[in-house]
Amino acid sequence: MPETNLIERKKPIIKTRIESGKRKWRILDLKELIYYKDLFYFFVLRDITVMYKQTILGILWAVINPVFQMVIFSVIFGKLAQISSDGIPYPIFSFAAILPFNYFSQSLSGASNSLVGNSSVLTKVYFPRILIPLTPVFSKLADFAIAFLILIVMMIFYQITPTANLVFLPLLILLMILTSMGIGMWLSSLAIQYRDVKFAIGFMTSLLMYSAPVVFPASLILEKFGYNYYLLYGLYPMVGVIEGFRSSLLGFSPMPWDLIGMGSISAVLLFLSGASYFKKTERIFADVA
């Protein structure tokens, strides 16, 4: 072991004040997050490494899940129910939606379990708690990337070339991450206080899926309910994300900027409120964990 001497440790001394902090609304402490960036990196790395350990199919699960969903949707909603798909072949129409939506729902369930699952760490050592729910939001990007490869294969199969709108895809992915972070922070801090969230998350994800334009196009809402409701519908950020994915990758319709705009507003609100609710409640996590 090294000689620990004071000369070697002439780093600036970090001052901390620990008090009750009742009813204090704060936003994220960026300086601290930067200090702990290595920890965040290892959290995400751990999640990715561990995810498919001790499975037979391993990383293939990241392919099998969305592909089977696509097959089921194509048979039931595409063939049997004959739901319109804006002129796009139904399999790729639904897959372009399954891709961001699966990421979204996996991040949410990962985040909502995260604090409860890590309670042994929470009660023993200090680090910014916010890293815990944000970890699944980033680690699920690995699955997203693998499923994305499938989409590329499918686009080659259907001979679809993306339009110039492809440049907006990173923006859509950012919106998708921001939304997941916002809701993830809300769900995780609610879940550690009220374990009801654990039971609700199952039907909530199917509710969220059927309310998003996964098996149907958003244009159907515009058709049936009119433009005002269509805009209101856009407040659900995944609506803009999914329709944006379809438009930028498959290019059958123009970019739905109205939906994306509405979605961005609520995503930012969700993120800010989620972060401050998390910050406000994090002081009791160790006591209720």
Place this chain on the structure above:
Amino acid sequence: MSEFAIKVNDVSKAFLIGLKDHKKETLGGTIFSWLRYPLENYNVLKKLNTYNYNEDNEDLFWALKNISFELKHGETLGIIGNNGAGKSTLLKIICRITNPTYGFAEVNGRVSSLLEVGTGFNAELTGRENVYLNGTILGMKKKEIDKKFDEIVDFSGVEQFIDTQIKKYSSGMKIRLAFAVAASLETEIMIIDEVLSIGDAEFRKKSLERMIEIARSGTAVILVTHNMLPIQNLCSRAILLEKGRIANEGITEEIVSSYMGQQTKSKVKQSWELGKAPGSEHIKMSKAEVRPLLNIPVIRPGDPFEFEFLIYNLKDEDYDLTITFHLTDEFENLLFIGSTAMTNRKYIAKKGFIKLNCRIPENLFNAGKFTISKFLVLQNSAKLLYEHKDLLTFEVTSDYAYEHGKSGRIEGLIKPKLEWEVTVKSETEVLEKI
């Protein structure tokens, strides 16, 4: 760095306990209560968040009450107290794991805690991956771990398995690796809680040495343990916690001996009023005590001590008295039988008090916990007048630090001091003699 490292100012911490369930007697009431169940539960859970800190709120348990102290850089402070005295809660507040209900704590510097080693170890990951994960959880940067990685692995002694999944490790290997990570932290403040009792004897010695090194390097240290000797050895100052309050504070020696005094009252000393004393129709117990004969509050291996028994004899006639006791260790091995019969002298009992002192010679006991499992009073070495079970329990404490790191507990039921005479003769000398 003349400033304090830790300042705890009037800290109190309350926990919510004992929310009573109201049981309904009627079917209607039961159904109604089911409907109201979610609402009631919500209120209960909500209270965890916003309970009222009224002093006489019965549902509140004050784990800490008005705690204040300061710790300077380079100082070592011991915190002692029984289970539930609030030691862990206090440490958790200093480590920022939980917030105080009232008051505040100020901490100048990075804090590392050996509260529970191995926090965040993931069974599926390899030793190497866990070193990085655990190290960053404890507040290190990747670069720091890179630099110290070899030292950590070296200290833990698991280099052969460093790329094996942790789930295939033995529990001892896991603990050693975890401790090695935690002990490599270089922070201004270090909090150590009961880690002195992990691993095998050799590793315990190694970790204690490391801890002494840390304490002497200018790091401010808070040490919490039930083992008094490291506290006496490492800490200049100590705090005694009792039911969430500071019961005593001052020089370690004084605090430890006052704590040991109240700790051991029931075990190393028993005394009874004559009316309530246990005994038989012939004999009543009055007092029994284990007394160290050196001027320290503990008995170390090799130290002399004595038993003192005081009994009251009710028999009118005089008789030949024999007192015998069985001394067992904590595993109920009989170490020896002590008896006045072995002295080849006769003790004639008369009505009234009889006091016996039995001196245990030096260099006999090894470290351990011992019990006088049987205490017998006999007439004419044959007729049992009274038998008392588990009369006294006492501890002979060994500690590496106290023995200046020379050795751990040497195996064996007893630890006698042997006299050796070793004669070495050179070849020529031997020849001459022949």
